[in-house]
Structures are given as C-alpha cells and as structure tokens.
Amino acid sequence: MTSESRRDEIGERVVRAKSKLEWDTPMYQLAVSQLDQTAEIMNLDANIWERLRTPQRAHVVSFPFRRDDYDTVETVFGYRVQHLLTMGPTKGGIRYDEDVNLGEVTALAMWMSWKCAIMGLPFGGAKGGVRIDPNSLSLTELQRITRRFTSEIIEVIGPDRDIPAPDLGTDGQVMSWIMDTYSQQKGYAVPGVVTGKPIEIGGSEGRLEATGRGAIACAVEAGRRLGLSLGESAVVVQGYGEVGGTVARLARALGAKVVGISDVKGGLYNASGLNLAGVDAWLRENRFLSGFPDGDGVTNSELLELPCDILIPAAIQNQITKRNASALQCHLLVEAANGPTDLDADAILDSRGITVVPDILANAGGVTVSYFEWVQGLQQFFWTEKEVNDRLIELIQRAYHEVESIADRRGVSLRTAALIRGIERIADAKRRRGLFP
Numbered sequence: 001m002t003s004e005s006r007r008d009e010i011g012e013r014v015v016r017a018k019s020k021l022e023w024d025t026p027m028y029q030l031a032v033s034q035l036d037q038t039a040e041i042m043n044l045d046a047n048i049w050e051r052l053r054t055p056q057r058a059h060v061v062s063f064p065f066r067r068d069d070y071d072t073v074e075t076v077f078g079y080r081v082q083h084l085l086t087m088g089p090t091k092g093g094i095r096y097d098e099d100v101n102l103g104e105v106t107a108l109a110m111w112m113s114w115k116c117a118i119m120g121l122p123f124g125g126a127k128g129g130v131r132i133d134p135n136s137l138s139l140t141e142l143q144r145i146t147r148r149f150t151s152e153i154i155e156v157i158g159p160d161r162d163i164p165a166p167d168l169g170t171d172g173q174v175m176s177w178i179m180d181t182y183s184q185q186k187g188y189a190v191p192g193v194v195t196g197k198p199i200e201i202g203g204s205e206g207r208l209e210a211t212g213r214g215a216i217a218c219a220v221e222a223g224r225r226l227g228l229s230l231g232e233s234a235v236v237v238q239g240y241g242e243v244g245g246t247v248a249r250l251a252r253a254l255g256a257k258v259v260g261i262s263d264v265k266g267g268l269y270n271a272s273g274l275n276l277a278g279v280d281a282w283l284r285e286n287r288f289l290s291g292f293p294d295g296d297g298v299t300n301s302e303l304l305e306l307p308c309d310i311l312i313p314a315a316i317q318n319q320i321t322k323r324n325a326s327a328l329q330c331h332l333l334v335e336a337a338n339g340p341t342d343l344d345a346d347a348i349l350d351s352r353g354i355t356v357v358p359d360i361l362a363n364a365g366g367v368t369v370s371y372f373e374w375v376q377g378l379q380q381f382f383w384t385e386k387e388v389n390d391r392l393i394e395l396i397q398r399a400y401h402e403v404e405s406i407a408d409r410r411g412v413s414l415r416t417a418a419l420i421r422g423i424e425r426i427a428d429a430k431r432r433r434g435l436f437p
C-alpha cells in the first residue's frame with residue numbers, strides 16, 4: 001500500500017460521515033499532517049495513530065461579558081481542549097486572541113502532548129482560549145472575562161485533572177484570577193489549579209523567563225552543531241512579549257546583537273543592535289514599540305526577512321509560509337512561538353539548508369518549569385531560582401540531544417525527530433495501559 005493511501009485510510013477511519021470534523025481548520029490540518037508524516041516514518045500502530053488524531057475532550061462555551069460601560073454585553077466564545085488523558089493530568093496554556101477557534105486550540109493541545117512527552121513530563125496536552133482581542137480590554141474587563149471563563153470550565157480543570165498556564169494575551173495576573181475563582185468555588189485555596197502564578201501565591205522562581213530560557217538553550221545547542229556562536233550572532237525576534245522579550249534579553253546578555261524585534265503593530269530594526277534597556281523603558285511609558293527613536297520601523301513581514309544569523313519567531317502561528325520562506329536570510333530558525341512555520345515552508349527551509357529547532361522542543365521550557373511549579377506546590381517545598389534554572393537547562397539539553405541523535409540516526413529533520421520522540425513515548429504508554437473495557 002502506498003504511503004498516501006495508508007494516510008487516506010487512517011483519515012477515512014476517523015471521518016466516516018461527510019461533514020467536516022468540528023475542529024478541522026488549517027492549523028489543525030498542519031498538526032495532523034505533521035502527525036501523519038511522522039507516523040508513516042515510524043510505522044506507528046494504525047489504532048494508536050487514529051486515536052492521536054483527535055482530542056479526547058473538547059469543551060466549547062459561550063457566555064455573556066459585560067463591558068465597562070455596563071449597558072454593553074457581548075457573547076463571547078471560549079474553548080478548552082484536552083488532547084490526551086493517558087499520561088497524567090492534562091496541561092496547557094490559555095490564550096486570549098481575537099482569532100482563537102476550536103481548530104487552533106486543538107492543534108495547540110496536540111503539540112502540548114508531544115512537547116510534554118519529549119521532555120518526559122507526566123502530562124497530556126491541553127489548550128484553552130477565549131476569542132477576544134486582549135488589547136481591547138481594560139484591566140477590570142480582563143478580570144471579569146477571566147473569572148467568568150474560569151467558572152464556565154470549572155468542572156474540567158483542577159490540579160489532578162487539567163492545569164492551565166499563561167499563553168498569548170494572558171499572564172501571571174490572569175492566572176491569579178483563575179486560581180482565586182476556582183478556590184472561591186471550592187472553599188479553600190487551590191494554588192495547583194494553574195501554573196505561571198506569581199510567586200506570592202505559590203508560583204515558581206524562574207517560570208516567567210522559562211520559555212525564553214529554554215529557547216535560548218536550544219539556540220546555543222543548535223548553533224554549536226552549525227558552528228554558529230550565539231554570542232557572535234545577529235538575532236531577530238518576532239514578538240516582544242513574555243517569551244520574545246526574554247529571548248531577546250537573554251540573547252543580548254550572552255553577547256548577541258539583537259537587530260530586530262516587533263509587536264502586534266510592527267517592528268524595529270537597528271543593524272548595530274537595539275538598546276533593549278531603552279526599549280523596555282520606552283514600553284513602560286508607551287504600550288507599543290512604534291515610535292521608539294533608536295531604530296527603523298519595519299512591518300512584521302519585513303522583520304522576518306531581515307539579514308540575521310538566528311531568527312526567533314515568538315509571537316503567533318503561520319508566519320513562515322511558502323510566500324516568504326525563500327526570502328528568509330537566517331541560518332538558524334528557533335521556534336519560540338507555537339506553529340510559526342507551515343509544511344510548505346518547512347520543505348523550502350530544508351532545501352535551503354536552514355536548520356529549524358521546532359516549537360515542540362524550542363518552547364518546551366515553559367511547560368517544564370510549570371511542571372516544577374506543580375511539583376513544588378504538591379510538596380509545599382520551594383526551590384531557589386538557580387535550582388529551577390539548572391534543572392531546566394539539564395532537561396532541555398538532554399531532550400535536545402536525544403532529538404538530535406534521532407535526527408542523525410534516521411536522516412530526518414529536527415522537527416520529525418522531535419515528533420518521533422514524543423509520539424513514541426505516548427504510544428508506549430498507551431500500549432502499557434491497554435484498552436478499557
């Protein structure tokens with residue numbers, strides 16, 4: 001049987017009806033195509049392959065949300081998807097974005113499953129989201145929408161069940177409100193219901209920077225393979241938020257020249273290196289980068305094509321496609337964001353000899369320290385920042401080298417190797433647990 005017909009057969013086993021799957025969107029198709037390609041290479045058991053293509057649980061809610069002017073009440077959609085319940089509780093961020101949909105959240109939940117398995121963490125993947133533009137919200141609106149969304153999904157989350165964390169458009173303050181709302185309903189404090197919390201309510205040292213720190217550790221390791229020293233590199237970072245801001249600052253601290261950064265409204269370029277302390281001071285006064293005097297304004301698409309050694313997308317998905325993959329000028333692409341590169345672009349980058357450290361490895365530092373936070377909370381015993389950072393680096397370097405050796409042994413990309421590592425661990429666990437009833 002050809003590989004295409006085997007893939008079609010698996011697809012047909014899932015979709016027997018003519019109607020589309022509820023979560024079938026371009027982003028879901030990207031996640032499934034990655035799974036399918038890898039399953040073929042691994043010769044994965046067809047039953048497990050089919051099972052992994054769909055989420056185990058998907059919750060869609062709609063709820064009323066009152067704006068500050070009181071008379072305006074909008075109906076808002078929210079999602080929480082749990083892809084895999086085999087490995088332990090499910091784990092994954094909650095994002096606030098005006099384009100969030102069930103397919104996007106499902107793809108992100110699937111990637112969380114692979115990510116946790118690559119890192120050897122006892123979680124399955126989940127993801128959640130609220131379809132709202134976070135830039136349109138006042139602080140009081142942000143709190144109100146968070147508390148209502150939490151109460152809508154309260155039955156499906158919990159420290160032993162499903163543990164949210166920050167993602168695009170959410171942060172430690174949002175996690176605090178989720179924790180408080182959940183705890184009010186239970187009648188006692190339940191810090192373990194979320195990670196990425198502030199330290200004062202049971203958060204972990206090092207969590208805020210963990211995703212960026214992990215991405216930089218991957219850039220260092222992949223750079224070594226290419227003979228590219230991070231400290232002597234020119235770096236471009238798309239998205240100067242929680243992850244991208246940390247990536248840029250850590251790269252700078254290691255001696256790199258950060259020549260480009262951006263936010264949702266556009267970017268800045270300075271071939272001699274941007275003054276990041278100046279940028280941070282500017283952002284404290286002005287919400288967006290636009291207008292910062294010490295750099296040339298560029299659009300987000302121009303930013304991706306700037307000359308640099310290392311490009312680190314740290315904003316949103318679907319940024320590098322067949323439209324611009326031939327125009328990228330970097331040698332190394334480190335995916336701090338989830339899903340920034342599509343399949344066509346992957347093939348183009350591969351043919352151009354550009355190394356890609358995939359999202360499911362490059363941004364796994366966040367969930368790794370979330371795991372540390374969960375463990376510290378369960379034990380009521382807290383680690384120092386150095387202990388957290390050292391353990392993170394140890395785990396991410398180990399995962400990187402496991403993936404790299406699969407890539408070398410099988411002659412595949414780092415993305416395919418990472419997928420093989422993650423899916424293999426999950427398939428082994430599924431076989432061990434067997435089938436109920």
Ligand code: NAD
Pocket residue numbers: 093166167168169170211238239240241242243244262263264265300314315316317336337338363364366367
């Ligand atoms: P954030 O909201 O703190 O920052 C996002 C940044 O991207 C901001 O600068 C924002 O202005 C910019 N941005 C938003 N929309 C954009 C657009 N359409 N075009 C260009 N820029 C845009 O979010 P974050 O937590 O830093 O997450 C960034 C990415 O990293 C996401 O893909 C997220 O899924 C991924 N990620 C985050 C974590 C985490 O721990 N926060 C962990 C793993 C992966």
